[in-house]
Amino acid sequence: MTEKSPPLPSIAESDAYLRMLVTCVQDYAIYSLDQTGHVNSWNVGAERITGYAASEILGRHFSVFHPDDAGDTADAMWELQQAKAKGRYEVEDWRLRRDGSKFLAQIVITSLLGEQGDLQGYAVVKRDITMRQRMEDRFRRVVEYSPGAIVMINKAGKIEMVNAQTERMFGYSRTEMLGQTVEFLLPLRFRALHPTLRGAFFSSPVPRPMGAGRELYGLRRDGSEFPIEIGLNPIETDDGVMVLSVIVDISERKRLEQRFRQVVQEAPNAMIMVDTAGRIRIFNRQAEVTFGYGEGELLGQAMEVLVPARFRPAHPALRVGFSLRPEARPMGVGRELYGLHKNGSEFPIEIGLNPIETEEGTMVLVAIVDITSRKSAQKQIEAALKEKTVLLNEIHHRVKNNLQVIISLLNMQVNTVSDDAAKSVLIDSQARVRSMAMIHQLLYERHDFSRVDLGEYLQRFGQVLLSSFGSLTRNINLRVDASADLVYIELQRATPCGLLINELVTNAFKHAYPDGVGEVRIILNLTSDGGATLIVADHGVGLPVTHLLENTKSLGLQLIPVLVEQIGGSLNILDNNPGTRFEVSFPVV
Numbered sequence: 211m212t213e214k215s216p217p218l219p220s221i222a223e224s225d226a227y228l229r230m231l232v233t234c235v236q237d238y239a240i241y242s243l244d245q246t247g248h249v250n251s252w253n254v255g256a257e258r259i260t261g262y263a264a265s266e267i268l269g270r271h272f273s274v275f276h277p278d279d280a281g282d283t284a285d286a287m288w289e290l291q292q293a294k295a296k297g298r299y300e301v302e303d304w305r306l307r308r309d310g311s312k313f314l315a316q317i318v319i320t321s322l323l324g325e326q327g328d329l330q331g332y333a334v335v336k337r338d339i340t341m342r343q344r345m346e347d348r349f350r351r352v353v354e355y356s357p358g359a360i361v362m363i364n365k366a367g368k369i370e371m372v373n374a375q376t377e378r379m380f381g382y383s384r385t386e387m388l389g390q391t392v393e394f395l396l397p398l399r400f401r402a403l404h405p406t407l408r409g410a411f412f413s414s415p416v417p418r419p420m421g422a423g424r425e426l427y428g429l430r431r432d433g434s435e436f437p438i439e440i441g442l443n444p445i446e447t448d449d450g451v452m453v454l455s456v457i458v459d460i461s462e463r464k465r466l467e468q469r470f471r472q473v474v475q476e477a478p479n480a481m482i483m484v485d486t487a488g489r490i491r492i493f494n495r496q497a498e499v500t501f502g503y504g505e506g507e508l509l510g511q512a513m514e515v516l517v518p519a520r521f522r523p524a525h526p527a528l529r530v531g532f533s534l535r536p537e538a539r540p541m542g543v544g545r546e547l548y549g550l551h552k553n554g555s556e557f558p559i560e561i562g563l564n565p566i567e568t569e570e571g572t573m574v575l576v577a578i579v580d581i582t583s584r585k586s587a588q589k590q591i592e593a594a595l596k597e598k599t600v601l602l603n604e605i606h607h608r609v610k611n612n613l614q615v616i617i618s619l620l621n622m623q624v625n626t627v628s629d630d631a632a633k634s635v636l637i638d639s640q641a642r643v644r645s646m647a648m649i650h651q652l653l654y655e656r657h658d659f660s661r662v663d664l665g666e667y668l669q670r671f672g673q674v675l676l677s678s679f680g681s682l683t684r685n686i687n688l689r690v691d692a693s694a695d696l697v698y699i700e701l702q703r704a705t706p707c708g709l710l711i712n713e714l715v716t717n718a719f720k721h722a723y724p725d726g727v728g729e730v731r732i733i734l735n736l737t738s739d740g741g742a743t744l745i746v747a748d749h750g751v752g753l754p755v756t757h758l759l760e761n762t763k764s765l766g767l768q769l770i771p772v773l774v775e776q777i778g779g780s781l782n783i784l785d786n787n788p789g790t791r792f793e794v795s796f797p798v799v
Contacts, residue, residue: 239336242322245329247272247283247290259315259338261308272334275305277312293319293332302339314340359457365450367391367408379459381431392455397429408453415444415451428457436461480578486571488513488529500580502552513576518550529574536565536572549578557582613647638716641678645671645712649704661799662704664742665692668711668732675715685727686719692734697742698799699777706776707796713770714746714792722750722789742798749789 239256241249248271252264260267260275267274273286293299299319304312316337322330350371353360359376363369372387380387380395387394392408393401407420420426420440427435441456474481474492480500483492490508498505501516508515513529514522528541541547541561549559562577620640627633648671652662672688699707711732718730733745770792774781779796 237337239334239338241267241334243272243290243332243334245331247286247332250331256336259307259313259336260305266308277304277306289319290332293321294329297321305336313338314343353454356456359459361387361392361395361455361457362445362452363392363408363455364452365412367393367405369394370452376457379430379457380428395428397427397435400427411442411453412451415453417441417443420455428459437464474575477577480580482513482516482576482578483566484513484529484574484576486533486573488526491573492575497578500578501549516550518548518556521548532563532565532574533572536574538562538564541576549580558585613643613650616643637678641675641712641716642709644674644678645708646705648674649708653701659701661698661700662707664697664699664707664734664744664798667708668692668734671708671711672715672732675712675719686723687729688715689729689731690734691731695736697734697736699796700799703777703796706773710770710773710777710794711744711746713767713773714744714794717767717770718746718748718750718790722748722752724751736798737795740797741795744794744796745791747786747789747791749786752785752788752790 235253236255236258238253239259240253241256242251244250248269249267250269252262252267256267257263271283271286273283276286289299289301297320300317302314302316305315305317306312316339318335320333320335322333324330353362353371354373356373356375359379360371360373361369361376362371369387369390369392372384376382376387377384393404396404411420418441420442426438426440428438429435437460439458439460443454443456445452445454471492474483475494477494477496480497481492481494482490482497485491490511490513493503493506493508495505497503498507501508514525517525539562541563547559547561548556550556558581560579560581564575564577566573566575620636620643624633624636624640627636648667649662652667652670653659656663668690669692672690676686676688715730715732722728722730728748728750731745731747733743733747735743737743771781774794774796777794777796779794782793782795784791784793
């Protein structure tokens with residue numbers, strides 16, 4: 211058996227169902243008017259939008275919604291006349307709510323005709339578009355006051371909207387641009403291809419920059435061209451998808467880039483710009499001279515072409531390491547760096563790395579200096595210094611040997627003299643020569659010809675002095691307390707300092723202990739002000755300070771103030787109670 215189709219609803223049933231649907235719509239006010247404009251149906255959406263309940267509005271004239279209504283229904287009736295004449299009337303206008311507030315409405319009034327074509331009344335569909343209008347107004351304000359030029363075009367390429375910055379940038383008034391195709395703002399050579407590019411964007415409308423990797427130009431009203439960047443953004447509108455183009459004049463940036471390139475080209479050092487992939491983007495004239503390549507020969511090549519083969523495997527990792535921490539710094543600190551000339555020869559170089567922000571990301575500006583001449587000069591200096599060191603070493607050795615000869619001659623003279631006074635003078639002279647010989651001995655041994663370690667000098671020279679005076683010092687103990695910190699004195703003051711030490715210690719040996727038994731103490735310390743203090747003290751019979759300072763006839767004591775002055779120091783002689791204490795303060799290196 212064949213199933214029967216369900217019976218079709220009656221016209222009355224369909225009409226009731228339609229009325230139920232209309233009544234439940236909340237986003238649109240849907241109501242009907244009689245021929246005179248009085249409300250005779252009302253849905254939930256109409257109540258929500260206007261604030262009138264059905265019981266409050268049914269039977270009232272629809273002019274109550276017009277803001278200018280004051281009992282005069284002329285404007286409202288004119289709208290009905292338009293709907294009657296054309297069958298449909300559309301308008302966006304302000305309307306009143308029950309509480310007196312205004313809202314912007316999108317209104318469609320349609321005439322309702324009977325079977326004989328006679329007017330039965332009107333259907334009104336009304337939507338509150340206040341929020342949409344506010345958003346559109348806000349959008350237009352943002353666009354209008356944007357610092358960049360903004361142009362909105364439709365699918366046909368016609369200009370729908372421009373802002374004030376577009377007028378300033380291109381030199382056209384707004385009215386001159388609206389309705390024109392966007393190609394109107396492009397140089398002639400680009401116009402033929404542009405519609406195809408425009409069509410490609412509309413086929414896949416996603417935000418993106420226009421012409422990535424290409425030079426883009428705009429055309430001003432005066433016919434001049436200027437470089438631009440363009441960002442494309444699809445915008446959904448009631449009239450379909452449009453494109454919002456944000457245009458930036460990059461003339462100043464281009465000028466700065468050109469100036470930068472010119473500075474790099476004219477730099478006295480080799481300058482190479484390398485991109486994130488390690489490809490050479492700029493290779494200046496000095497780089498061509500340094501590496502032996504012609505103009506443009508290496509552009510686009512990998513940076514490793516300039517690196518000797520043995521360093522190439524490690525170089526990419528070094529580039530990546532720099533990209534992770536891009537900051538200006540020298541490359542390869544503590545390592546020998548070499549460049550590779552076009553002819554295959556290597557040469558020593560120094561490299562400075564500087565990160566540079568560009569439109570294509572962070573690049574590296576590499577400054578390279580050929581240090582072949584410097585290395586050669588350095589070797590010559592090192593050779594000369596070595597030769598000088600050998601010469602100075604030999605001089606000090608010979609001076610020490612010559613002084614030793616003098617000491618031997620004085621010793622021979624001592625052995626031939628019977629007069630005690632003369633013998634004492636010869637022994638004193640012999641000690642003074644030894645003090646000078648010891649200075650040259652230390653310089654020779656340490657290979658440091660600029661300064662002398664006073665602590666070591668005191669230890670060694672003290673023992674030499676003890677042995678020099680023989681039986682006179684057999685029972686005298688010499689105690690040297692040198693600071694744990696090294697105390698140095700430069701060569702120019704080393705000899706007078708050695709003579710001063712000799713005079714102070716010799717004086718103590720000869721005069722402090724008549725019975726030949728006692729102790730002489732030498733103390734050397736650094737002071738808080740960066741200088742040093744030398745103390746020679748004994749606990750012997752002592753001498754009056756005034757006698758030491760004013761009435762002495764001893765050559766040694768007469769030499770002490772002179773030698774103190776030569777080392778830039780100051781002298782203080784104290785009564786050690788018993789004994790005498792000499793304190794010398796002087797600067798050190």
